[in-house]
Amino acid sequence: MKVRLAIVGCGEIASYVAWLARFVPRLQMIACCDSDQQRALRFSQRYRIPLVYQDYRALLEKENFDAVYLAVPHDLHCSMTLQAVEKSKAVLLEKPLARNFDEGKQLIDQIGESKVGVNYQYRYDSALYALARALQKRELGQIYSMCIQVPWHRSHEYFELSPWHRSLERSGGGTLLTQASHFLDWAFWALDEKPVCAIGFTDKVAFDVEVETIAHAVIQSQGGTLISLTSSMICYKERAVTIQIDAQHGAAFYCDRPFPTVKFQGTWVVKEKPPIRGIHALQRSLSAFCAWVLDETPYLIPAKQALPALAAIDAIYCAAQTGKRESTIYTRNHQCDNLD
Ligand SMILES: NC(=O)c1ccc[n+]([C@@H]2O[C@H](COP(=O)([O-])OP(=O)(O)OC[C@H]3O[C@@H](n4cnc5c(N)ncnc54)[C@H](O)[C@@H]3O)[C@@H](O)[C@H]2O)c1
Known part of the structure; x- marks a missing residue:
């Protein structure tokens, strides 16, 4: 079938x-x-x-x-x-x-x-899957900090070929929503926590657009982890996405170039393989979606799990405007536990 x-x-x-x-x-x-x-x-x-x-x-x-x-x-x-x-x-x-x-x-x-x-x-990226499973099983103990860097260069062509990317109304946002949301989604899934508050700066540098092309932010998760995030479309070309984690029992470092790798320090971790085989994260995501449709094998990102990344990004946008630390919807509604 x-x-x-x-x-x-x-x-x-x-x-x-x-x-x-x-x-x-x-x-x-x-x-x-x-x-x-x-x-x-x-x-x-x-x-x-x-x-x-x-x-x-x-x-x-x-x-x-x-x-x-x-x-x-x-x-x-x-x-x-x-x-x-x-x-x-x-x-x-x-x-x-x-x-x-x-x-x-x-x-x-x-x-x-x-x-x-x-x-x-990216939940199906082999290195990020292994890292997420290690965090979910608390193999590194309490996670103190997570530094995420998303330097994904974009040229004028990007906005010319798809002009909707320029429009705040059509896209909802720039580098945070289109690029960093991949890794915020991964982070809250890996931590199995919701974001509680954020501070941040955004700017529309280098292009004639309504959306941010660069963002620096710090987000705090429910369990106290500080996530620092830099996301940029205006960086130099072909830079690596990196995630650095410091935790109670050790550290971990993810880098997506030249191919995705994760290294653990201070603790021995058996790297779990993604639940589906494949040569590429995108291919695994497609295969997993088919398995969900045909066999009911759970897909890793059912729609409601995509909400925490949006809550964090909303708070960053708000903080960038007010210049203050802003709570996410979860804390404002006192619903961290039951608002999936
Ligand atoms: N998962 C990833 O790694 C990844 C990478 C890039 C983009 N995306 C996402 O994919 C989506 C598309 O991004 P893209 O970069 O391919 O954009 P794009 O502009 O290249 O493609 C969008 C297409 O949608 C078509 N379209 C617009 N309105 C339509 C309608 N009413 N009916 C049918 N087609 C319509 C446009 O003509 C265009 O061909 C966005 O949500 C983007 O964030 C995901």
């Missing part, structure tokens, strides 16, 4: 997914859809996808398939997810879940137990 998938949004990330699909034996791409008809046609030819649509609603009405992969601008994430759920489709939604926590929480309340996963594929 295969998951019959429709790809919606035939842009940058969808090309990687369609290319990697050849390494996901349980996936069959049956349709693609883009509001830009030429782009949809080119995509269908390049990846040999038989059905082509320009209108998402028509695709949902007319075709028989199991799941959609939504790789569209952020302002369409919630409405398109809901439309798919109404037609009983499973959904693999590109990150972030929504433009902010409130929008994401509203979606979570509306989709109930439907199968909606968010493609935060």
